[in-house]
Amino acid sequence: MAGIYIHIPFCRQACHYCDFHFSTTLDRMDQMADMICRELLMRADYLSSQPIETIYFGGGTPSLFPPRLLEKILDQIAKSYQSDWTEVTLEANPDDLSVDYLNSWKSLGIDRLSLGIQSFDEQVLKFYNRAHTAAESKSAIDKARKVGFEKFSLDLIYGFPQADHGLWKRDLTEAIYQNPGHISSYALTVEPKTALGNWTRKGQFQPAEEDFVAEQFEILQELTAKAGYIQYEVSNFGLPDQFALHNTNYWKGVPYLGVGPSAHSFDGKNRGANPSNNSLYLKTLENSIIPFAVDNLTEDERLNEYLLTGLRTLWGIDFEVIHREFNQDLLTDKKLILAQMDAEGWLVWEDKNLSLSKSGKLLADSIAAALFV
DSSP, rough: OOOEEEEEOOOOOOTTTSSSSHHHHHHHEEHHHHHHHHHHHTTTTTTTOOEEEEEEEEEEEESSHHHHHHHHHHHHHHSSOEEEEEEEEEEEOGGGOOHHHHHHHHTTTEEEEEEEEEEEOOHHHHTTTTTTTTHHHHHHHHHHHHHHHOEEEEEEOOOOSSSHHHHHHHHHHHHHHTSSSSSEEEEEOOTSSSSHHHHHHHTTOOOOOOOHHHHHHHHHHHHHTTTOOOEEEEEEOOTTTTOOOOHHHTTTTOEEEESSTTTEEEEEEEEEEOOSHHHHHHHHHHHOOOOEEEEEOOOHHHHHHHHHTTTTTTTTTHHHHHHHHOOOOHHHHHHHHHHHHHHHHHEETTTTTTEEEETTTGGGHHHHHHHHO
């Protein structure tokens, strides 16, 4: 089984923290849909005829795309791939949840909405330059449920600089009250090529201290656990039957095809990416050339990716798999490092399977890097 990721590179306005690829010029949507369909057709052999289990519309803001264009893309997938869809996710902003759009999405087979809430606080939303209001945030799930949607994820941002943790506790409490079944939460990060990065360079914005952000991560772990959510990946929390299948497959190394500008793909051994440039993407495909650059991974790079993604998850890494597939004996080669981490209480062992403790998850990427070959 495999997945398809479709990058829809359009947004109504630029959020001040976001460095994902997008354009606020919305007059090329039809052309973009046509070229995404052409890319889907031209790359139909990338997944070696594996059946498609999951489809994920990301961006950008896919909920800006007219339903007729989403339908065109889904029709192309159905024609060009073996399709037995278990999950079709659409990233959506609360201000796009009209009854007409919701009904259209549901009729197309979209069964999971990933809602870009970020905060339930009006002033914070304005600071982030989000297009929706706090009221729209609070009504989003209710509106979608009335149409018949049952599977949701809420995106939240923590680490907004404040004198205390009151704002974050209110945001998280409201999110849990909404009972989405899944919450994805990420620390506010200052990216260089964003408004936030520019303000920080000029001294107009002071990011929160690392300890403050770490405390909010611990609050996130505590409150979600009390509500029955499982931290199955460092930034993702789901009720037992609400894990995101598409993302879970990604973390487990399942192949996926990425189409659209800036989309990445993985065939099980090598990765690659499309250009992060709408005009270049469109022009290349109009000339029937696939705009895809392959990144041939070495065996060590593949192992390091396995360590990096695996240690971020509930399932961890398997040293027998590492020995069998990569011919590496990390239990011996990294014995001292593992012992030091174990003494810190960061590791959880089950035979030769290693995952991270609650405190270890705060350092997941650093722990993985210490085990790299």
